[in-house]
Amino acid sequence: MEKEKLESLLIDFIDGKLSEEERKNVEQELVRNAEAFTLYEQLKEVIQAMNNAARLEPSAHLKVAFDKMLQEEMGNQKTGKTVFFRPAFYRVAAAVLLLVLGGGIGFWISKQQQQAQQMAELQREMNHTKQLLIGLLDNQNSASQRVAGATVAYKSVVKADDEIVNALVKAMNDDPNTNVRMAALEALRKFQHQPYVRKMLVASLSTQKDPMVQIALIRLMVEMKEKGVTEELQRITTEEGVLPAVKDEAHIGLMRLS
Amino acid sequence: MRKIMTTIALVVTTLGYIQAQEFKLAKSTGRLEIKEVNNVDIEGYSGNEIIFTSRSGKRDADDRAKGLRAINALGLEDNTGLGLSVVDKNGVIEVQQMKRMDGPDITIKVPKGVTVSYTHTSPHGSEVNIKDVEGEIEISTVHNGINLTNVTGPMTINTVHGNIEGSLSANLKNPISIVSVHGHVDLALPTTVKASVKMSTVYGEIFVDPEFKVDATTAGGLNKYSSDTVTAKINGGGVDITLSSTHNNVYLRKK
Numbered sequence: 001m002e003k004e005k006l007e008s009l010l011i012d013f014i015d016g017k018l019s020e021e022e023r024k025n026v027e028q029e030l031v032r033n034a035e036a037f038t039l040y041e042q043l044k045e046v047i048q049a050m051n052n053a054a055r056l057e058p059s060a061h062l063k064v065a066f067d068k069m070l071q072e073e074m075g076n077q078k079t080g081k082t083v084f085f086r087p088a089f090y091r092v093a094a095a096v097l098l099l100v101l102g103g104g105i106g107f108w109i110s111k112q113q114q115q116a117q118q119m120a121e122l123q124r125e126m127n128h129t130k131q132l133l134i135g136l137l138d139n140q141n142s143a144s145q146r147v148a149g150a151t152v153a154y155k156s157v158v159k160a161d162d163e164i165v166n167a168l169v170k171a172m173n174d175d176p177n178t179n180v181r182m183a184a185l186e187a188l189r190k191f192q193h194q195p196y197v198r199k200m201l202v203a204s205l206s207t208q209k210d211p212m213v214q215i216a217l218i219r220l221m222v223e224m225k226e227k228g229v230t231e232e233l234q235r236i237t238t239e240e241g242v243l244p245a246v247k248d249e250a251h252i253g254l255m256r257l258s
Numbered sequence: 259m260r261k262i263m264t265t266i267a268l269v270v271t272t273l274g275y276i277q278a279q280e281f282k283l284a285k286s287t288g289r290l291e292i293k294e295v296n297n298v299d300i301e302g303y304s305g306n307e308i309i310f311t312s313r314s315g316k317r318d319a320d321d322r323a324k325g326l327r328a329i330n331a332l333g334l335e336d337n338t339g340l341g342l343s344v345v346d347k348n349g350v351i352e353v354q355q356m357k358r359m360d361g362p363d364i365t366i367k368v369p370k371g372v373t374v375s376y377t378h379t380s381p382h383g384s385e386v387n388i389k390d391v392e393g394e395i396e397i398s399t400v401h402n403g404i405n406l407t408n409v410t411g412p413m414t415i416n417t418v419h420g421n422i423e424g425s426l427s428a429n430l431k432n433p434i435s436i437v438s439v440h441g442h443v444d445l446a447l448p449t450t451v452k453a454s455v456k457m458s459t460v461y462g463e464i465f466v467d468p469e470f471k472v473d474a475t476t477a478g479g480l481n482k483y484s485s486d487t488v489t490a491k492i493n494g495g496g497v498d499i500t501l502s503s504t505h506n507n508v509y510l511r512k513k
Contacts, residue, residue, distance in 0.1 A: 151433055186500075212437060
């Protein structure tokens with residue numbers, strides 16, 4: 001008989017769980033086999049010990065001490081983990097506070113988003129205005145449309161970027177139509193405090209051939225107190241082919257600036 | 259008596275002859291550029307031809323010129339029989355006169371969709387008269403004045419020495435820019451018109467009809483006394499009108 005099988009049979013034999021036939025077989029085996037008998041003896045001892053151990057009870061003193069310790073431990077945990085506000089009023093207040101806070105944060109975020117949206121909208125609008133303006137100024141077939149372009153710049157643009165300024169400067173210096181030049185100058189005059197615009201205005205004085213624009217430019221130079229143009233004004237007063245009215249304006253400009 | 263009869267007969271035949279002097283060009287859109295034509299009236303009408311008519315019969319007094327063609331140093335040729343050269347350059351009709359100085363009195367009838375451009379620089383000739391034109395008008399002169407009657411714009415008009423006078427019709431189109439250096443600018447507007455008018459003068463004065471509700475705008479609540487520009491909104495503002503005379507007065511009156 002194999003050892004494992006014998007072992008399990010012996011355990012059942014000791015517990016008295018075997019059938020009549022099996023019991024007889026085990027008894028015969030025990031008689032026949034000395035080795036099986038020693039195993040039986042050992043097993044019997046172990047099982048008896050186990051049965052005895054199960055019946056072991058902790059002493060009364062130990063139990064009290066343990067219970068006490070448990071109580072203490074529970075007491076400690078209770079005080080550490082309290083999250084509830086005792087009177088119901090506080091709980092309501094906390095809920096309301098949370099609600100308000102949540103609402104506030106939500107509102108803030110939505111406002112932030114709205115602002116960003118508005119900024120984007122504004123940006124888009126500005127780009128649109130710019131495209132419109134440059135498109136109008138570029139219309140070679142219609143002087144009126146070019147005037148309208150310059151008027152858009154005058155009316156709707158708050159701060160002109162270089163692209164707009166360049167388009168306006170080109171119109172002021174090169175447009176075949178005087179009204180367009182004047183309208184462009186009028187728009188640039190609005191942005192005269194931007195250094196680049198100022199530079200372009202001063203530069204235009206020496207190349208400008210349109211008498212009406214020349215007069216307006218000289219007047220603008222005086223208004224801007226641009227003393228750097230006195231030499232240029234001197235040249236205009238002595239140059240041949242310049243309209244007397246322009247020369248007069250240059251003289252006046254010279255007197256006012258010096 | 260006999261003498262009077264002959265005079266009348268002569269006048270009648272002359273009139274008939276003048277009416278016969280006509281040149282037509284089929285064009286109802288695009289651009290008409292009139293350059294250096296000294297005496298010209300331009301009228302808008304609802305048709306689809308540009309019609310050139312001469313009001314002077316002077317050219318035909320010369321029998322010697324019969325059978326010959328007029329040319330000039332600009333390389334132009336009289337192709338109308340009116341003393342005018344009319345050339346189509348890529349859809350732009352260019353009109354120039356043959357003579358350098360006086361030249362013929364011309365009336366040009368223009369369909370409504372045609373843009374009219376008139377440029378003139380010489381000291382010769384007389385005022386240019388524009389009437390009933392509903393298309394875009396571009397005028398630039400040095401010496402000659404400009405008269406506008408019942409026009410709508412959009413228009414850009416400038417002159418150095420000429421006066422600009424005119425009355426605009428009620429349905430104005432954006433923008434209107436009228437600028438003179440030495441002449442006055444005198445404009446009549448219908449009282450119902452909605453417009454943003456910018457009037458400026460340096461050495462002249464600005465006069466406005468009291469019936470126009472002018473809300474003068476001021477920058478930052480302050481008036482700048484050295485400023486020579488008045489910005490006014492008529493009936494709440496609308497069409498952009500710029501009126502400017504550097505050395506003379508600006509008048510804005512009701513029609």
